Amino acid sequence: MNELWDWTCSQFEDADKMSSPLQGATMKFLASLLKPKRILEIGCYTGYSAMAWHEATGPLQTEITTLELDPKMIAASRRTFDKYHLNDRVTLIEGPAGDSIPRLTGHFDLVFVDANKDGYQDYVAKILDRRLLSPGGLILCDNIFARGMTISTDANPQLPDKVRPYWTANGKALDRFNRFCKADPRVDSVLLPVFDGLTLIKWKDGGAGVNGNGFIN
Numbered sequence: 001m002n003e004l005w006d007w008t009c010s011q012f013e014d015a016d017k018m019s020s021p022l023q024g025a026t027m028k029f030l031a032s033l034l035k036p037k038r039i040l041e042i043g044c045y046t047g048y049s050a051m052a053w054h055e056a057t058g059p060l061q062t063e064i065t066t067l068e069l070d071p072k073m074i075a076a077s078r079r080t081f082d083k084y085h086l087n088d089r090v091t092l093i094e095g096p097a098g099d100s101i102p103r104l105t106g107h108f109d110l111v112f113v114d115a116n117k118d119g120y121q122d123y124v125a126k127i128l129d130r131r132l133l134s135p136g137g138l139i140l141c142d143n144i145f146a147r148g149m150t151i152s153t154d155a156n157p158q159l160p161d162k163v164r165p166y167w168t169a170n171g172k173a174l175d176r177f178n179r180f181c182k183a184d185p186r187v188d189s190v191l192l193p194v195f196d197g198l199t200l201i202k203w204k205d206g207g208a209g210v211n212g213n214g215f216i217n
């Protein structure tokens with residue numbers, strides 16, 4: 001993983017999109033604790049987080065599905081999966097996540113949402129509506145603080161002007177997403193103030209009260 005992290009930093013100006021090594025270690029810890037049989041990742045970039053899921057789930061032979069839109073990042077992640085022999089369990093689905101999610105079937109035990117921030121609400125709603133999250137499953141959503149902009153546009157004076165409009169817009173979208181999570185009666189959610197903010201979502205009561213359409217009985 002360290003080699004891929006260094007390579008990504010050397011090749012891409014926006015390498016801060018990649019999870020940090022500490023996040024990678026946290027993902028591996030969580031995956032080995034939760035023992036998911038199927039993982040869905042939305043936002044692959046160069047495949048660093050997919051590699052973390054893969055490394056942590058060898059004994060379980062977990063199936064990992066990762067979604068990516070950008071042709072440059074599709075090429076980079078295909079390089080990663082070939083170079084590090086991850087194709088045995090990692091499947092990359094190309095195209096917009098909003099189109100790919102409705103075509104997925106079965107249940108995922110762990111879902112990592114880490115793509116365009118203005119899509120989080122749509123992705124999580126689709127996952128819940130289609131019951132793609134297994135009854136005991138967990139959704140992890142990254143960057144919920146949007147570098148502080150979700151809290152207040154004054155929250156991060158150090159944020160470079162170049163990226164300030166981008167993160168300000170993300171902050172607004174993620175504020176709406178937080179309200180959506182809090183208001184949805186099907187789920188419990190908690191925002192952990194770690195990294196750039198990590199929201200955890202699970203079915204209320206393991207989804208016992210939710211029918212096949214994802215609505216409360």
Ligand SMILES: C[S@@+](CC[C@H](N)C(=O)[O-])C[C@H]1O[C@@H](n2cnc3c(N)ncnc32)[C@H](O)[C@@H]1O
Nearest residue numbers: 018019043045048049068069070096097115116
């Ligand atoms: C934050 S990066 C993912 C980082 C990766 N999960 C990691 O930890 O290393 C977000 C990725 O989502 C991709 N993306 C953005 N919009 C998308 C969409 N609508 N559908 C699928 N992928 C998208 C971007 O091209 C980018 O590679």
